[in-house]
Amino acid sequence: MTNAIEAAGLRKSYGKTVALDGLDLAVASGEVHGFLGPNGSGKTTTIRILLGLLRADGGTARVLGGDPWAQATRLHRRLAYVPGEVSLWPNLTGGEVIDLLGRLRGGLDRARRAELVERFELDPAVRARAYSKGNRQKVALVAALASDAELLLLDEPTAGLDPLMEAAFRATVEEERARGRTVLLSSHILSEVEALCDRVTIIRRGTAVESGSLAQLRHLTRTSIAAELAGPPDGLAGLPGVHDLDVEGARVRCQVDTDQLDPFLRALAAAGVRSLVSQPPTLEELFLRHYAGDGPGVRAGPAGAERPAP
């Protein structure tokens, strides 16, 4: 399987602000790849470099086997893009924008366009100035999805959509995957990522801190355990990978690194287990660990440094 997108060591600075600091990203052909990171972590900059709108200061990028800067026009026939902040020409209607962008890309599928307009419940005869944020987003989505592109670059495409439209969007991306298209989906909606993405890359401060399948990433997180034992346990605090340990007599609550569960469970079993509740890590926890530390006043070690990606 070849990679539709391959970026290595991408760097980009705006004056003194470093937007990308050696970003690596690989998206295999035919997969839906989640692209996650806190606000300002460099997702949009990355996508704009992949589109050839920005020139990287360093590193290499290949899109569909070509150089996105030098061969932009040729590559753009084969990809479609939905920006995070959709701004349209106020005096053009949604239908006109969809047709225009399709024609500029080299043609669009009329049947598919009609189907998508229907599915997203878009009124194409309204001028863009009268559209809500969500409706502008739909226009951009229909324009991108009605094209025959091999690669879809979607930058937070569902930010303004209501839950019904969000469901329609998911169904559409599933169809795209089934047709063998590659999707790079930047998103903040974790359930969406969980439902749609084969693999994810988490980016923070301009570098990729995690990349892999969701199962792989889950493996790197903590399982929360609540147990009632036959008697007070011994030596749990000394075990590797045990966090937030709270022992009250025979009741134990804690978080355990998922790859250190084995010794911990053995120690519990030695004390005699009456009941055990274990909760697998949620994606939220995974993301929060990576996102934390970018917020003001929070000081956590870089999550990636604690636990390097495999």
Next chain:
Amino acid sequence: MTTLTGAGTLIRLALRRDRLMLAVWLYAFAAFVGATVYGFRGLYPTAAARAEFARTANGNPALLSLYGPLYGSSLGSFTAWRDVTVCALLAGLMSVFLVVRHTRAEEEAGRLELVGAAVVGRHAPLAAVASVAAGANAAVAAVMAAVAAALGLPAAGSVALAAGVAACGLATASVAAVTAQLARSARTARGLAIGVLGAAFLLRAVGDSVSRTGPRWLTWLSPVGWAELIRSFDGTRWWTLALPLALAAAAAAAAALLARRRDYGAGVLAGRPGRAAAGRALASPLGLAWRLQRASLLSWAGGALVYGVVIGSASRGIGGLYGSAQVRRAMAELGGRAGLVDAFLAAMVLFAGLAVAGFAISAVLRLRSEEAGQRADAVLATAVSRTGWALSHLVIAAAGAAAILLAAGLGLGVGAGAQSGGLGHQIARMTGAGIAELPAVLVMAGIAVALLGLRPRIGAIVSWSALGLVVALAFVGAILRLSHWVLDASPFTHLPKLPGGTVSATPLAALSAVAAALGAAGLAGLRRRDIG
């Protein structure tokens, strides 16, 4: 909460956003007045020299239509004569930009919604911008009066001149407040208000140039004319100030009424219903550029045609009416009646050329606003190259400028009518004169293109400043007796004076080459830089 709650905060916000722009405007007014007084003092140092010139000027319809009549021969009369119309127009433009920027543009961008949801009364935004506009025009008046008085002009006259200019600015500000309620886009609101200002100028120009025989009262209908009719230094008619102030009050009341009757984001002029699918023309970058710019282009062309017909008709009244020996001698020096008419028409063609340069610059800058508004991304993420995208708007800028110049020339030819050799001949030589302005217009557009590619962030301000400088050179360059090195900086200096002048290919070709080089540099820069 009253309908004015929060206006004070909004005023401070507007002043914070506009402080640099307002400072630049004030400086421009001060410099303009200072340069005029200084220039005339050097050019006509004695009362006799001024009296001699005044007789010639009042017999020259070109000067009459541009500046109005000279009411006296003092240095003050000369300064008011040369400055009052231009400054009134500039104060009007300043007010239009100011008012629309803080009303319809804010509403269109959705920022006014943010403000409106806060503790802000319904009329507060309009009241705030009216206060800022009044303050800005008062500052203009203060600066103009101070400079004129400091350079030795009578204080009362200086104040009258400045007050007339500021009152015109204030009236235009209120008109812009109305158009900002009528139109749904800031672009249209600005266009309508500037159209009103242009019509006011035309009324004044015709009223003044036809003076003794024609409809002199036309000047009395014009807000721009009122500033002149105050006769600052020659028997000041203070009461004429009541006219612009009454218009300002009436229009402001109308704006407040309209604002109360419409929804947020809506305009009084209803939008036409749209089509669900794109027409055949909307299939290329050029199709998009045409669609985006056609309204502006067509109104420019229509305005140019009207301008041409009106000014051309005014030229029929030239000559034969002025009996004094001096005027006849001056006419003879200019080549008799035909020469006088041609000189007048050539000045009007130059005027059109300068205005069309404004169209061309704004058409080029559309590329920048598309980019800054992130609409360019959507186009550039398709199979459209950067050069293709840029050229689409540049074609509109260049072809549009040519079309507007032709429209102005056609209007002038039709209006002037058959003078010698029939109407067809007249139309041919006037459209020729119009299109001859194109190389200089393209140089100004080329500056904007070069900046777009190489220094996009300062592109708009530098392009407009360059045009401001060229306009200033055209108006005051001669009276300042600037060296040819300075005058030659304006591309319009190198154009043949048509109709009537001789045409030589070299300067036209050289200007075209400069424009092409600037354009190529801009496109090369655009291909190399980041978008956004």
